[in-house]
Amino acid sequence: MNPSADHPHSPKQVARVLGVSESSLKRWCDQGLLQTTRTAGGHRKVLAAEVIRFARDRGITIASPELLGLPPLATATESNCERSACLLAEALLAGDESLSREIVFHLALGNCPVARLFDDVIARSFAIIGDRWACQRAEVYQERRSCEIILRTLMELRKSQTVSPGSLTACGGTATGNLYSLQTLMAEVLLRDCGYQATSLGTAIPFDSLVQAIHELRPTLFWLSAAHILDEAEFLEGVTRVSSACAATQSALVAGGRALTPQLREQMIDVTCVDNMQQLAGFAKSLLRVHRRTLSSSQQPADRTP
Numbered sequence: 109m110n111p112s113a114d115h116p117h118s119p120k121q122v123a124r125v126l127g128v129s130e131s132s133l134k135r136w137c138d139q140g141l142l143q144t145t146r147t148a149g150g151h152r153k154v155l156a157a158e159v160i161r162f163a164r165d166r167g168i169t170i171a172s173p174e175l176l177g178l179p180p181l182a183t184a185t186e187s188n189c190e191r192s193a194c195l196l197a198e199a200l201l202a203g204d205e206s207l208s209r210e211i212v213f214h215l216a217l218g219n220c221p222v223a224r225l226f227d228d229v230i231a232r233s234f235a236i237i238g239d240r241w242a243c244q245r246a247e248v249y250q251e252r253r254s255c256e257i258i259l260r261t262l263m264e265l266r267k268s269q270t271v272s273p274g275s276l277t278a279c280g281g282t283a284t285g286n287l288y289s290l291q292t293l294m295a296e297v298l299l300r301d302c303g304y305q306a307t308s309l310g311t312a313i314p315f316d317s318l319v320q321a322i323h324e325l326r327p328t329l330f331w332l333s334a335a336h337i338l339d340e341a342e343f344l345e346g347v348t349r350v351s352s353a354c355a356a357t358q359s360a361l362v363a364g365g366r367a368l369t370p371q372l373r374e375q376m377i378d379v380t381c382v383d384n385m386q387q388l389a390g391f392a393k394s395l396l397r398v399h400r401r402t403l404s405s406s407q408q409p410a411d412r413t414p
């Protein structure tokens with residue numbers, strides 16, 4: 109089955125996908141709740157993206173996602189993530205925003221942890237797109253358009269997140285010369301998912317300004333995203349200043365990105381370097397536990413201490 113968004117499905121097939129009766133399905137189409145198209149022969153059809161949108165808006169669990177070419181919801185297994193990454197790469201290269209968005213939300217609202225969605229589905233789909241570009245089977249505009257689609261989709265995911273007031277804070281971004289925005293937005297959405305009041309400061313920020321941000325915002329956690337480094341010596345000098353600013357404000361400093369070679373990591377003092385979003389989630393959650401423990405022990409009434 110070709111799982112593209114514009115693959116039309118008959119009401120009978122959609123009823124099976126949603127696990128409902130054909131009559132209910134036809135009634136929803138009649139009521140215009142489910143957008144349909146007509147074939148040349150006048151038969152009603154429903155597009156995959158519309159089925160996923162309808163199910164999500166009505167809180168209907170998709171009984172047979174595989175009939176839409178989507179992986180089963182239940183488990184974020186390796187093969188499901190691999191299949192979703194391929195599906196997403198095809199949708200992005202085709203510029204199909206609605207299917208790309210639905211795939212991401214389908215997984216995010218299913219049981220796929222956000223960190224795995226970012227590492228094993230979205231990052232992997234961009235590796236596929238990067239390989240296609242590298243062997244001239246994809247155009248630069250397709251790569252850039254894919255970035256824009258995923259940036260908008262992650263912004264929408266961010267909008268659907270709520271973080272309770274008084275939560276620990278986090279902020280971060282990329283330094284001068286680094287134009288990559290996907291990774292720092294991912295860090296923001298992931299840390300919000302972990303319960304932090306997290307804000308991405310954006311891209312290509314001079315180190316002086318990053319240092320100023322740390323002193324002014326005093327985050328519990330500060331992240332540095334390094335997908336591209338213009339000048340390694342300058343970068344290391346900048347990281348040293350960021351690291352001492354974090355020491356002064358007791359902010360935990362974490363860095364990630366393909367440009368962080370092992371040689372560079374060795375020279376980055378008091379910086380926790382991670383390889384992916386799952387490691388960032390692990391780091392953030394352990395920091396949260398430490399803070400909660402400190403908080404609860406500081407709230408212990410003095411007289412209760414033995």
Ligand code: B12
Pocket residue numbers: 226227228230231234235236237238239242251255285286287288289290291292294295331332333334335336362363364365366382383384385388
């Ligand atoms: C999209 C893209 C761009 C876009 C980015 C747009 C955007 N809005 O972000 C733009 C157009 C900016 C770009 C520019 C360039 N690019 Co480019 N780009 C890519 C592409 C296609 C995808 C990269 C991407 O965003 N992946 C999605 C992210 C989420 O995945 P990721 O980076 O792997 O990140 C994961 C982990 O590394 C980790 N992680 C990464 N960063 C961080 C940060 C933190 C805090 C944490 C916790 C984790 C973490 O978690 C992420 C999720 O798993 C790759 C191809 C590929 N194979 O990947 C080429 C690629 C990376 N680009 C490349 C190059 C050379 C460039 C340029 C230098 C080209 C040029 N000469 O101008 C410029 C540099 C621009 C600059 N000064 O910053 C090369 C890099 C080669 C190398 N040896 O490293 C690649 C591999 C293309 C190629 N095949 O040659 N690029």
